[in-house]
Structures are given as C-alpha cells and as structure tokens.
Amino acid sequence: MSKIICSAAIRGAHKIVDMAEAKFEEAIKKYGPEHEVSYPNTAYFLPIIYSMLGAKVEKLGDMKDIFQECRTLLPAQVSENIWLPYLAPALDAGMATFFAEEMYEAIRYLETPDFYTKTEDPLENNIWLGAADDVIFRKRGVEFVDGTAPGFAAIMGTPDDNAVASRIALELQEKNLYIFMHDQTNGKNMAERLVENKVQVGWNTRLVPFGKSYTSAVFAIGFACRVAMAFGGIKPGDYKGNLIYNKDRTFAFIMAFGPVSDEWYANAAGAINWGFPTISDYDIPEILPTGICTYEHVVSRVPHDEIVQKAIEVRGLKVNVTKIDIPLSFGPAFEGERIRKDDLFMECGGGRTSGVEVLVSKDMSEVEDGKVTIEGPDIKDLQVGQNVPLGILVEVAGRGMQSDFEPILERQFHHLINYIQGIMHMGQRNIMWLRIGKAAVEKGFSFTHIGKVLHGKLHQEFGAIVDKIQVKLYTELDKVEEVQELARKVYAERDERLGSMTDETEEVFYSCTLCQSFAPSHVCVITPERIGMCGAYNWLDGKASFQINPTGPNQPIQKGDCLDEKLGRFKGINDFVDQTSRGAVTDLALYSLMNSPMTACGCFEAIAAMLPQCNGIMVVNRDYSGMTPSGMKFTSLAGMAGGGAQTPGFIGVSKHFMTSPKLFVAEGGLTRMVWLPKMMKEEIKDKLMERCKEIGRPEFYDMIATEENGTTEEEILAFMKKVGHPALEMEALV
Structure with a gap:
C-alpha cells in the first residue's frame, strides 16, 4: 500500500484514539465507571466492538479494556527513512480508529442526548439522525439481504456545488443504494446542500444524514456489522466471518469529496478491513492493486460526472436497473x-x-x-x-x-x-x-x-x-365513470370467489405488508371472512400472490392455537405480527374494535369508530366529506386509525367487511352499527339487507341512521330511542 496513505492513516488513528481516550477520562471523572452507555434503543451495544471483539460495552468502565485493545492495535508512527510493508499496520490502525470513534460517539450520547434526533427523518431544527435504532435497522437491514438495497455509499464531505451534490445523490438513489452522509468540506456538508436544494433526506428516501463529523462514520460501518449478525448468522466476536460476509454481501464504498485529512485516511483504512474501497474526487495517492477489496482500494481524481459509475465499478457491484422512459428518476428510494x-x-x-x-x-x-x-x-x-x-x-x-x-x-x-x-x-x-x-x-x-x-x-x-x-x-x-362501472363488476366477481369459505374452515391466513413504506409497523391480516381493509385483496388473492411471489408481501400465516375465539386472537398470528411489525404490535384481535384492533396504513376504504353516548359503532367511507357523529370528518378520523398504530375504538375496514359474519364479533356484531353515510348504506344495501335477515333482524337495516337522521351523537341517540335500536340494551362498550 502507499506509504503516504498508510502513514497518514496511522497518524490519523493516533489522533483519534488520543481524542477519544481523553474524552473517556473526562467522562469517568464526571459520571463514574458504573454509568451506563449505549446507542439508544439497540440490542447490539456498540456494534463494531461487539461484532469484532464480542465485548459488550454497557458501562463507561467497560471502555477501559477496549482502549487498551486500541493501543495494542496502533502501530508506531511511520518513519521517514524506513520502508516496510504497510498494509497490515494500516488496517490495524483503521480498526483501532473505529473502536475509538464508537466509544467517542457513545460518550457524546451520554453528554449531549439531543445532539442526534434519534428519529427516522430529520427534525425541523436538526437534520442529524445518529445511529439507527433497532426498529429502523430491522426495517432497512433486511433490504441488504433480499437485494432491495445492494449496499451503501458512505459520503465524506461534499462537492462544492449544491446541484452537483443533488445530482450525485440522485444517481446513487437510482442504483437503489443507501447514502450515509458524514462530515464537511469547506464548512459545508452534503446533507445541508441537499436540504438547501429541496431534496428530502432521511431513511425514507435513503439519503441518511448520520452525523456532522467524521466520527459518525462508525454508524455506517456499525450498520453493516449489525446486518451480518442479524441476517447473516454471524456470531459476535467472529471478526473474520463478519468481515468476509460484508466483503461478499454488502456492496459498500467510501466516497470522499475535497481534501482528505489524516482522520479521513484513518477511517478509509478501517473501511478497507470490510472490503469497502474509497473513491475520491481529490488528488491523493491511489492504491490500485487488489488485495483486501474486490478490486482497487483507493481511486482518486475522479470527475463528479463519473464518480458514481466509477464507485460501482471499483466495488464490483452489479446493479440491474432497467431505464424507464420517463423524464423523472425511478426506483424504490422514492x-x-x-x-x-x-x-x-x-x-x-x-x-x-x-x-x-x-x-x-x-x-x-x-x-x-x-x-x-x-x-x-x-x-x-x-x-x-x-x-x-x-x-x-x-x-x-x-x-x-x-x-x-x-x-x-x-x-x-x-x-x-x-x-x-x-x-x-x-x-x-x-x-x-x-x-x-x-x-x-x-x-x-x-x-x-x-x-x-x-x-x-x-x-x-x-x-x-x-x-x-x-x-x-x-x-x-364520463369515461372515468365507465371504468368505475367496469371495476365494480370486476371487484364483485373477485369478492364472490370466496364462496362458502369461513375463518374456521381454513388454518392458514395471509398477510399483506405492501403499505409498510408509509406505515412501517402495519401488518394487514387477510382471512376468508375479512378482506384487506383496502378492499383490494381477499384470501384467494393472498394465496395466488404467494404462489406467484413466495418472498413477496403476501405471506401465509398459520393461525396456531386459538387464544380467544370471540376476539379472534390466535397464537400463530400474534407471533407473525410481532415479528413482521418489528415488535411494534404484539397482540392482535381480528374481530374487535375495542381490544387490540388491527393496525392500518391509511389505504382503508372506510373507518369504524365507537360512539360512547350511543353505545354503538359508526362507519364512514372515504368518499363522504361531511361531519360524522364522532365530531370528526374522515380526514381527522384517518389520523386516529392510520399510521400503523393500534388505537382502540378506531379501525380501518373494507366495505366488504361490513356484511361479514365476523364484523365486530367481540362487540356484539352487526347490531352495534348505529350510523353510516347514506351513500355507503345505499352502496352495500343488498348485501346489508341480506345480512340483516341472516341474523334474524330484517328490520335492522332501517335502524341504522345516516346523516339525514343526524351528525351528532345526541341526534343519533334520539333516533336510536325512536326506532328501538338494539345497541341501547347491549353491554356498555366502555
């Protein structure tokens, strides 16, 4: 390796370890060795240290042994008059750099808790997200395994021009890569340039502003280590397995803009351990022979209009992006x-x-x-x-x-x-x-x-x-209405395909997670008697989807043991939802509005909500724009029912579910229904009247109020008393 680069990397590593150890000594004096340290909301401790050494840094005092390891790894400063092979010493210096920076950042979390947002998207007054917590990691990490995201670009610094920065970020997005941004060049960082250019940054667009200093590079490398442990089966402490996994599976690289400091060289040397090369626009020495990395280790003087393609080439990444003939960029990042x-x-x-x-x-x-x-x-x-x-x-x-x-x-x-x-x-x-x-x-x-x-x-x-x-x-x-009429016939034919199937006759239900890009914790469970709340998928559709794409969004769910027949709680479903929502939802009742209701994204056809004074339930469809007896319009109710959160008393539903035998079983079934918009009541009239006959209450259809009978709870309660609505005699909802 280049003597110039290696000597700079070793110098940088010494500076970084000295800086971090000084910060550690200050923290020990201030907080004591028993004070807890961590990256927020993660089970991976300090992930680089944990994956490489198997060491769990949980308290400040635990860092002492790690700093001793850093000192052991640090080689002596490179002499001006002695030439030696510098590969191994430089790589060791890079590893010591990451260990030291990881502890430095953990102390930063302790001393300045609000330095990073600890969120998925930037805040109005702070764009720096910091280390990804386990919720974000589980959601995004799997994409590095299933091929949705082949790898990431760790950006150090920024081009001088906002438009150039935006163009490079966009080109990386189009390759489906994540872009992790760190540090600054000439007082400016890449994330700030993108924001100034009105580019949305955050995990949702794969433009992740990890931190404003070079030490935040450990968040990117730590993310790769967590992928290896969580999805690659690599055990903590298996440093060789972790490095090989990332070299072969995580197609990442460093992209550096502007003058390269000793500290940047140290981080670049550390990244080479993982097989991640550095591509720079600046005039620095190159390391072209292959070795640790798949191809070259350091490539420099690359023009901005070529740097993305050069990085892809050097890393050996095979990106299969078919160009769609439209004037806009296209890909999962958007x-x-x-x-x-x-x-x-x-x-x-x-x-x-x-x-x-x-x-x-x-x-x-x-x-x-x-x-x-x-x-x-x-x-x-x-x-x-x-x-x-x-x-x-x-x-x-x-x-x-x-x-x-x-x-x-x-x-x-x-x-x-x-x-x-x-x-x-x-x-x-x-x-x-x-x-x-x-x-x-x-x-x-x-x-x-x-x-x-x-x-x-x-x-x-x-x-x-x-x-x-x-x-x-x-x-x-007029043409749109013709398509709507065709669509209604098609939808009806699809819904009727279920025939006589019931939830009891089938041991397998199906999931739908298509909308997790908008509501990460939402998991829709589709049963023979409960079509997806969007109204688009029934049980047979889920089965067919799984046949076409076995790794897709519609997965079979074994019901498992029935925990509560009335609520519709099943062990297999709870286990699946717990895992697929990444722990956000641990208990789900398929047939209840009030107890552990199903989550929703926002694509529901209608919303059901309790009306406490009426001891009943109202349902409002998306097309109804007026006021409802709940005191809220559809748009306000959507905020209560959507977002992937369980909100007892509010739930997204499909129109088809309104006539299902499983409708609100836990709350007493159809006879809890007290209000529907007239347009929806007319739309499902035939099926609703048939369902009323099935439950032995053919007169019940006329007992369901509409906006013509009132739009306040008081008005609906008066109507209910007038018609003798059965909900008045039922057990209290709350």
Missing part, C-alpha cells in the same frame, strides 16, 4: 416520498375527484403490447390546482395468465407509481389517490408516463405469466 401542500401541482381521486384503477385479463388478440393511450386533458393542459378525475385501465394477456392473478398485478400499481420521483400514490381500486408535485410537472411529467411505468415494470416482474400489456388512461368524467 417510494416513501411525500408530496406536501406547498409542492403540490394537482390531485386525482382521494375524494377530491373521481378516481379508479383496475386490471383485467383479455384475449391475446385484444391487447396491443406497449400501447399507452390517454383520453381527456393531459397534465400539460392543466393549471396548478386544477384537479381532474382519473381512470387507469390496464389490460393484460398471457398464456400463463389467470383471473385469480388480476388483483395481484393490480395491487402493484401502488408501489410502482410511488417509485416515480415527485409522485405520491395511496389507496387502490376506486379509492385511489394520486398527488403530483410541481417539480415533476416542470420536468415534463405526463399521465402517459404512468402507463409506461406500469407496462415496463409489470413485464419485468410478471414476465412468466404476462405476454402483452396495454394501458388506457381517462381524465374525462
């Missing part, structure tokens, strides 16, 4: 992007206008592959704030295509459209909601680009069953 009010150009659906999306299978002769058409005004014909209806009709044909597969392909619209930068999609079926940002329109985004995305990505992901795909988009109300 799935969690929100389009806020000030950035909004227009909306479709979501109660603002009519909106519907549906996929149907056709005969091969009826589909022209790649054809994308639009009837009605396109975005270029509209002004800011001019919302229009939108109907998306996708017609597919294929020798392996079955009608059972239609909803699985249709449900992909949600994440595929969200992959478009500057576009936000929520909901599905006839409650879909699309928000289009001003920046996307400025770059020439058209409705037809949605068709191109759906055509290209459905071919890629479902090429085994689909041969032809054409997309028709409509923005004229």
Whole structure:
C-alpha cells in the first residue's frame, strides 16, 4: 500500500484514539465507571466492538479494556527513512480508529442526548439522525439481504456545488443504494446542500444524514456489522466471518469529496478491513492493486460526472436497473416520498375527484403490447390546482395468465407509481389517490408516463405469466365513470370467489405488508371472512400472490392455537405480527374494535369508530366529506386509525367487511352499527339487507341512521330511542 496513505492513516488513528481516550477520562471523572452507555434503543451495544471483539460495552468502565485493545492495535508512527510493508499496520490502525470513534460517539450520547434526533427523518431544527435504532435497522437491514438495497455509499464531505451534490445523490438513489452522509468540506456538508436544494433526506428516501463529523462514520460501518449478525448468522466476536460476509454481501464504498485529512485516511483504512474501497474526487495517492477489496482500494481524481459509475465499478457491484422512459428518476428510494401542500401541482381521486384503477385479463388478440393511450386533458393542459378525475385501465394477456392473478398485478400499481420521483400514490381500486408535485410537472411529467411505468415494470416482474400489456388512461368524467362501472363488476366477481369459505374452515391466513413504506409497523391480516381493509385483496388473492411471489408481501400465516375465539386472537398470528411489525404490535384481535384492533396504513376504504353516548359503532367511507357523529370528518378520523398504530375504538375496514359474519364479533356484531353515510348504506344495501335477515333482524337495516337522521351523537341517540335500536340494551362498550 502507499506509504503516504498508510502513514497518514496511522497518524490519523493516533489522533483519534488520543481524542477519544481523553474524552473517556473526562467522562469517568464526571459520571463514574458504573454509568451506563449505549446507542439508544439497540440490542447490539456498540456494534463494531461487539461484532469484532464480542465485548459488550454497557458501562463507561467497560471502555477501559477496549482502549487498551486500541493501543495494542496502533502501530508506531511511520518513519521517514524506513520502508516496510504497510498494509497490515494500516488496517490495524483503521480498526483501532473505529473502536475509538464508537466509544467517542457513545460518550457524546451520554453528554449531549439531543445532539442526534434519534428519529427516522430529520427534525425541523436538526437534520442529524445518529445511529439507527433497532426498529429502523430491522426495517432497512433486511433490504441488504433480499437485494432491495445492494449496499451503501458512505459520503465524506461534499462537492462544492449544491446541484452537483443533488445530482450525485440522485444517481446513487437510482442504483437503489443507501447514502450515509458524514462530515464537511469547506464548512459545508452534503446533507445541508441537499436540504438547501429541496431534496428530502432521511431513511425514507435513503439519503441518511448520520452525523456532522467524521466520527459518525462508525454508524455506517456499525450498520453493516449489525446486518451480518442479524441476517447473516454471524456470531459476535467472529471478526473474520463478519468481515468476509460484508466483503461478499454488502456492496459498500467510501466516497470522499475535497481534501482528505489524516482522520479521513484513518477511517478509509478501517473501511478497507470490510472490503469497502474509497473513491475520491481529490488528488491523493491511489492504491490500485487488489488485495483486501474486490478490486482497487483507493481511486482518486475522479470527475463528479463519473464518480458514481466509477464507485460501482471499483466495488464490483452489479446493479440491474432497467431505464424507464420517463423524464423523472425511478426506483424504490422514492417510494416513501411525500408530496406536501406547498409542492403540490394537482390531485386525482382521494375524494377530491373521481378516481379508479383496475386490471383485467383479455384475449391475446385484444391487447396491443406497449400501447399507452390517454383520453381527456393531459397534465400539460392543466393549471396548478386544477384537479381532474382519473381512470387507469390496464389490460393484460398471457398464456400463463389467470383471473385469480388480476388483483395481484393490480395491487402493484401502488408501489410502482410511488417509485416515480415527485409522485405520491395511496389507496387502490376506486379509492385511489394520486398527488403530483410541481417539480415533476416542470420536468415534463405526463399521465402517459404512468402507463409506461406500469407496462415496463409489470413485464419485468410478471414476465412468466404476462405476454402483452396495454394501458388506457381517462381524465374525462364520463369515461372515468365507465371504468368505475367496469371495476365494480370486476371487484364483485373477485369478492364472490370466496364462496362458502369461513375463518374456521381454513388454518392458514395471509398477510399483506405492501403499505409498510408509509406505515412501517402495519401488518394487514387477510382471512376468508375479512378482506384487506383496502378492499383490494381477499384470501384467494393472498394465496395466488404467494404462489406467484413466495418472498413477496403476501405471506401465509398459520393461525396456531386459538387464544380467544370471540376476539379472534390466535397464537400463530400474534407471533407473525410481532415479528413482521418489528415488535411494534404484539397482540392482535381480528374481530374487535375495542381490544387490540388491527393496525392500518391509511389505504382503508372506510373507518369504524365507537360512539360512547350511543353505545354503538359508526362507519364512514372515504368518499363522504361531511361531519360524522364522532365530531370528526374522515380526514381527522384517518389520523386516529392510520399510521400503523393500534388505537382502540378506531379501525380501518373494507366495505366488504361490513356484511361479514365476523364484523365486530367481540362487540356484539352487526347490531352495534348505529350510523353510516347514506351513500355507503345505499352502496352495500343488498348485501346489508341480506345480512340483516341472516341474523334474524330484517328490520335492522332501517335502524341504522345516516346523516339525514343526524351528525351528532345526541341526534343519533334520539333516533336510536325512536326506532328501538338494539345497541341501547347491549353491554356498555366502555
């Protein structure tokens, strides 16, 4: 290795260990050796130290032995007149650097608890997130295993120009990489430049501002170590296994901008232990022979317009990104992007206008592959704030295509459209909601680009069953209503496929986690008698989805032992939800509103809420914009029921569930229903009246109030007394 680089790395390591040890001595005097230290909310202690040495640093006094290890690892400063092989000493110095920095950062958490936000996204007054806690780690770490995220770029410093910084970050996002940002160049850091350029940073966009100093690089390396232990089966203390796992499996690299300090060299030497090379735009010595890293170790003087591709090449990363022919960037990194009010150009659906999306299978002769058409005004014909209806009709044909597969392909619209930068999609079926940002329109985004995305990505992901795909988009109300009528028939046929199946006849239910990009702790459990709250997936759809994609969002769940038949609590379901929600939800009652209700993301067709004075339950659908007897409109209720949190008394539901025998079983069933919007009551009238007959109360349909009978609890209570509503005689809800 280069004598210049190695001598600088060893000098830097000595400086860092000295600095950290001085901080340790101050902390010992102030807090005492028994004072606890940790990275917040993690079971991995200080992860680099834990993974390399197997040592659990839990108290300040535990650091003493680690500093002794650092001193053992530190080689003597490089002499000017003696030439030796410097690889091993430099790598040891790099390892000592990470151990020292990890302890330094742990003491920072102790001395300045609010230095980092300890959140998933930046705060208004602080963009530095600090070490990822275990909730974030479990959610994101698995992506390094399943290929969703092949690796990460650890950024040191920043280009001098905001636009260049944004372009490099965007190019890395398009490769599906995470971007971990540290330190500054000439008083400026990359994260600040991105924020100034109105780029959203945070875990949701994979642009992670870990810390404002070089010592925060340990958060990136520590993340890689945790991936090896949690998902690679590497045991704490198995340093060789950890290093080899990351070299072979985590395609990470250091990208340095501007002058490289001794401290940066020390961190770069440490990263080489893991097989992570350094690519720099500055004029520094290069280390081109292969050795620890897959290819070169240090490559410098790389122009900004080539640096991302060069980093990919040097790391040996094989990125398979098919370019979609649209004027915007496209990839999973944009799935969690929100389009806020000030950035909004227009909306479709979501109660603002009519909106519907549906996929149907056709005969091969009826589909022209790649054809994308639009009837009605396109975005270029509209002004800011001019919302229009939108109907998306996708017609597919294929020798392996079955009608059972239609909803699985249709449900992909949600994440595929969200992959478009500057576009936000929520909901599905006839409650879909699309928000289009001003920046996307400025770059020439058209409705037809949605068709191109759906055509290209459905071919890629479902090429085994689909041969032809054409997309028709409509923005004229009469045409959208025609699609809605077609969709209602298709939805009804899908719902009827369940036939006589019940929750008792099946031992396996299915999960849906498609919406975890918006609500990370949400897990939808789909049963024969409880369609997904979005209304898009029933039990058969979940089964078909699992057949098509065994590692996808719809997984089988063994019910296991029944813990409470009335509430619908099962051991197997609780275990699955506990694991899949990453510990956020440990107990789930399938049939209850009041006890451990199911979580929701925000894509529900309707919301059920208790009305204490009425001793009953109201349900309001997304399309109803008026006041409800709860004192809240749908939008306010959505804040109570969504977000992936369990809120007793509030729950997201599908319209189909309103006539299920399992509706609110724990609270007494259908007879708890006291209020529905008239539009929803009319929509499900036939099935609801049939269900009333099944429970021996054919008159009950007329006992359910609507907004015509009142929109306050007092008014509904008076109506209930007038009609003799059975909820008045039932056990109190609260």
